[in-house]
Amino acid sequence: MEIATRAAMQEATSAGRDIAIRTGGRARRPNSVRLRRLNILVGALSLPLFIGLWELVSRSGTVNMVLFPPPTVVAAAVLEWIRSGQFFSDLLASLFRVTTGFIIGGALGILLGVLTGQFPLISSLLSPLFHILRPIPPIAFVPIVILWFGLSEAGKLFLVVWGVFFTVWLSTHIGVQKVDRGLIRxxxxxxxxxxxxxxxxxLLGALPYIVVGLRTAVSISFYTLVAAELAGAFAGIVYRIEIAQQNLQTGQVMGGLAALGLISFIADRLFAALAERIVWWR
Amino acid sequence: MNLALASSPASVESARTQPAIQVSNLSIVFDTKRGQIIAVDRVSFDVAPGEFVCIAGPSGCGKSTVLNTIAGLEVPFEGEILVEGAPVYSPRPDVGMVFQQPHLFPWKSVRSNIAHGPRMLGKSTTEAYAIADDLIAMVGLKRFADAYPNTLSGGMQQRVAIARALANQPRVLLMDEPFGALDAQTRAVMQDNLLALRDRIKATIVFVTHDIDEAIVLADRVLIMSAGPGRILREVAVKLPRPRSSSVMVEPAYLSLKKDCLDVIRAEGLRAFNQSDAD
Structure with missing residues (x-):
């Protein structure tokens, strides 16, 4: 749909340009300004429209309200979650796992990526192993992680580190290899x-690649967080979703999902803003 | 930095002193999928201190390879290269190089790019920046000292690359088609800049180009190379007066020189064409 809108806009502006040529440049602007305003308006209405429709469908009686609660019920569940104080302990537990895992996995990934990218001997030794381990989805490691670490925090960190490491390692490795030979000469x-x-x-030549790898790893750390907390935890956003599901508190489940989406969205945006500062010369 | 005015352009008289560059019997062989290819075949020439030599020839004649070997970036298959009497095994700070692409460090400002060389040779940041600022003034980029390379035009980037190569005060400056990627107008301006610059620095310059006009405008001597395998066809001394600018291109002396060069190139082109036809 976005493509269609953009094509429509392009068509509109090029039509506007034709007029502009004929009338000396006065016709183009109002047209494109109106289109841009319309876009902003539709964008602002998108979420309220969607939520309103959801509320209507939920309350219409055509669906089971326990399984598909309306947004008002979800909001009430979220407020209760916050008021009880559990939300913040859950948030902290989840954020701790994600950030610690991200930092450890990212640091290891950069370190080994530089080593394998720069030194062919180390690459010959490690790359085959890494390429075999990398495609295994981190979730597949949950059973063995429970065997190794039980329900401890170490197991959860292990999963996040595992997911982050391979992404960052690969992008660093490629970045180091792709450093412009001309710059070296x-x-x-x-x-x-x-x-x-x-x-x-x-290092500086590879930095843009490393930053892209780290940004991808931000989302991956949230994916693996889900696996880690579903494997058994005592606090955490995903843990709370699972508990709510067992108690058939569907509102709480949806609230948890929304919270997870929001946090992961904010994390991605923060990292994107940070990335622009890290690669300072762009 | 002490950029003393140049000693008078070197000429035949200085041949008695040691040449700045001696290339003797240089052959370079590349391994390709189709087997070994002789890129450069027994090339020999000397360059006197302070002399400006252009190597001109068609693409693929091995002229850049010769330059890279003088720079120490490539290893000769056969033969020897002496710079200031010492054999070249690897890049040396007394040999500077300007490539066809500017190859500026994108994360460094213009000033830091130019200061890179002096810093690597152990100068303090303050000293290195002082050297850089002198050179920035010399190439006329004062307003852009703190700019990053991606904000500069191609011509400005190449001026930074030249300043950067000069920052280590090289005895020998190698230039590998440095203006080849620029548009014709910018190229003419850059040639005039280089001629003016050349009168202020003492470096011996070897300049590779496929443009015969560029070669004659700039050089004291033009070496015309042929392709497949790369060999030196002819040496043409350019005795046009200095200081010189690209406006020399309309003078009769220039035109007759150019005719000589073109005759050599045409004869060789014809020979190569007939040969390939006979194959």
């Missing part, structure tokens, strides 16, 4: 010692 001609090449050229 230029640096060599300027007297850059080979042992300083890593810090002066390679």
């Amino acid at each position: 230029a640096a060599l001609m300027l007297g850059t010692p080979r042992r300083q090449m890593l810090q002066e050229i390679v």
Whole structure:
């Protein structure tokens, strides 16, 4: 649908341009401004419209309200969740797992990605192993993680670290390998010692790739969080969703989903903003 | 930085002193899927200190390969290269290079790009920046000292690349079609800039180009190379007066030189064409 809108807009602006040529540039702007305003208006109405429709369908009697509660019920459940104080302990537990796992997995991924990207011998040793382990979905490790770590925090961190590590490792590895040979030659001609090449050229050259890998890993850390908390926990957003499901508190389940979506959205946006500062020369 | 005015352009008189560059019997062989290919076949030439030599020839004649070997970026299959009397095994800070692409470090400002070389050679950041600022003034980019390369035009980027190569005060400056990617107008301006710059630095310059006009405008001597395998066909001394600018291109002396060069190139082209026909 977005594509259709964009095509329509392009058509509108190019039609506007034709008029502009004929009338000396006055016709184009009002037209495109009106279109842009319409887009903003539709965008602002999107969520309220959707929620209103949901409320109507839920209360119409055509669906089971226990299984498909209206947004007002969901909101009440969320408010109760917050008031009880459980929301913040759940949030903290989940955020702790995601951030700690992300930092450990990211750091390991960058470290090993630089090593395998820069040194062919290390790459020959590790890359085959990593390429076999990487495609296994982290969720598949839940059974063995429970065997190894029981229900401890270490097991949950392990899952998040596992998911984050391979993404960051691969993008760092590729980034290091793709550093412009021309920059290396230029640096060599300027007297850059080979042992300083890593810090002066390679790391910075690979930085845009590393940042992309880290950003992908932000979403992955939330995926793996779900697996980790479903495997058994004592607090956490996904843990709360599971408990609510067992008690048939569907409103709470939906509230939990919304919270998870919102947190993961905010995390992605924050990282995107951060990424622009990390790659400062763009 | 002390960018003293140049000693008078070197010429035949200085041949008695040690050449800045000696290339003797240089052959370079590439391994390809179809077997070994002789890219450069027994090329020999000397360059006097302070001399400006252009190597001109069609693409694929191995002229860039010769330059890369002088730079120490490629290893000769056979033969020897001496710069300032010492054999070249790897890149040396007294040999600077400007590539066809500017290859500026995108994460460094213009000033930091130029300061990179001096910093790598152990100068303090303050000293390196002072050197950079002198060179920035020299290439006329004062307003852009703190800009990042991706905000500069192609011509400006290449001026930064030249300043960066000069920052280590190289005895030898190698230029590999540095203006090849620029539009014709910018290229003419850059040629004039280089000629003016050249009068202020002491470096010996070897400049590779496929543009015979560019070669004659810039050089004291033009080496014309042929392709397949790369060999030196002819040496043409350019005795046009200096200081020179691209306006020299309309003078009779220039035109007769150009005719000589074109005759050599045409004869070789014809020979190569007939040969490939006979194959």
